[in-house]
Amino acid sequence: MTSYLQAENIGKSFGDLVLFENISFGIGKGQKISLVARNGAGKTTLLNILAGKEECNTGQVTARRDLRIAYLAQNPCFPAGTTVLEACFHGDDPVLKTIEGYEKALLEGDDERLGKYIPVMDALEAWDYEQKAKQILTRLRITDFDKNTQQLSGGQLKRVALANVLIAEADLLILDEPTNHLDLDMTEWLGQYLSSTGASLLMVTHDRYFLDTVSNEIIEIDNRQIYTYHGNYSHYLEKRSERIASAASRRESEINLFRKELDWMRRQPQARATKAKSRIDAFHRLEDKLRTPGTNHDLKLDLKASRIGTRIFEVRNLSKRYGDTCVLDNFSYTFSRFEKMGIVGNNGCGKSTFVKMIMGEVAPDSGTIDIGETVRFGYYSQTGLQFDEGMKVIDIATRIAEHFETGDGRSMSASQFLQYFLFPPAVQNNPVAKLSGGEKRRLYLCTVLMGSPNFLILDEPTNDLDILTLGVLEEYLRSFKGCLIVISHDRYFMDKTVDHLLAFTGEGRIKDFAGTYSQYIEWKHGYEESLRSLQQAARPQPLQRERKTAGRKLSFKEKREFEGLEAEITALELEKTELEAELDSGNLEIEELTRKSVRICELIGLIDEKTMRWLELAEIQ
16 A cells, blocks of 8 residues: 555643654555544644644654645635635645636636636646536535635535535545534535545544445544554444453453552562562552553433423424525424424524524514423523633533432532543643633533533534544433434434434425434435436437537637536526425415426526537537
8 A cells, every 4th residue: 555644653742731642653545544532632633733734742744745635624714805716726736726816817807817827727627627616616505606705604614615625636635524514415425525536534523424434444542542443433333342341351450460569569578678679660660550540431421300391392383584595484393291303404494593493592583482381491502602711621510510410319529520521630620721622512511411401402512522422422312301402414413312303404394204314314315316217207308419519629718608507507406306395395385386386497498408508518528
């Protein structure tokens, strides 16, 4: 295997905080590696070091001389005034720099500069890059290519940065949380893309189905050391359990040996101490080793929820619109006692708005929400993270309560509770400012659960939480004696924690699906495939034309038109599929039914027209 990058004995610390030390590993051609560790263990720091964005304290990173690396940062940013398309070509690669200059000249209408860039674009065969960028952006639901990046949301900006990385055609992709802010369709597309690309991959992701699909090797940082597992996530779980069991067995043996040696040390006469110096030295080495705390990998949280009555809440005829966008349309639902519901749907379809209406943060346009008197909400939102950065972690917890009651009637201190969510005593005395972004999200989750709610609403809880924390949370939610609503695109998490789904399908429509998220995805794919088959059967086939364009090449204007047609046709096909699903739902009023039927006819005409034009230009191409 061709070696791309080698890390040798690297270490990183910030003051007295040691993230990792003396770790070594390599990345070769074709490898698809996922990096796994708890929040605060240094995943993002390690990616920054490998991408050349940060220095390590010890050791060195050696990359092949001509290696091209593309890096997706956790929180990307672009220069002020950059458009979406310009951001896609932002980078040091010569082809990307040429395209970036060409796009600026085109946007500014500078014909002289355009004349200089066009032959260079031809020489570098850069026209395909622009077409590829638009295709990728469309798949990531970014269609306004001239929009300023400063006007984008955080999720949209992350998707533009992802497109920038994917079109670079680098040898090695380093991706920090690539699935954050992606819905189901985008995540599945990205998984297929990364699996099929010839580029090597190193990524950090919390999405375990995505990790299982894409990765063929997993690297874990645990207790400052690194462990390598050859295989996917399922294989990693099996081998990691074996490693932990083996380590626990060794530690137990060492503790037993220490007890015996301690008894020997106590009985050893002082006068004979020099005769057994090697044994005494071995005792002290063992003592130092055992002072290093072992990691408890099997924590299970059982926190008592406050009592909940039989009347939970009822939604009657709820409607909400933002301008022309319909979020909810005359929706009614009665929530049952101990019900555990998942909410799924594409980004921007109204999932978070719905739970904000339940929490009273957003007012509906019409309809009512009737909440039972015994309901005590615990709400984990995407924007609810607010801490005094100077406060200690333990003080954040004790400000809520000094002790918490467990499900079996025992009492648990605030410090013990924090340990369940992987905050050891040493970290508990640190100020919040020293925590990583993921650790802060984990602390925020702790504060929600500490209130002993009987109705949990978790809006995207899997974003920024490490896999170990997700495991603790999943176990807690499965035994939670209360009600639950979870919004998430994480299939693995949803399959383990909820009983049924509300699927937000757009335009205010909601489907109640009795089954797991995986079953819903299987049903959705089958439904969409049926629609495509019907659509293909109904579409008239274009007539074959004689080729009359032999010897002619596309003009500059025709090139630009040809590049844009495929993205336009894809967008029109997507809109048509969504409209067909709405028309088949049987939930439309007469006026809406008429309006959407007219639009379907318009779309069919536009698709046929643009497809014929694309075929004409393709013959010349």
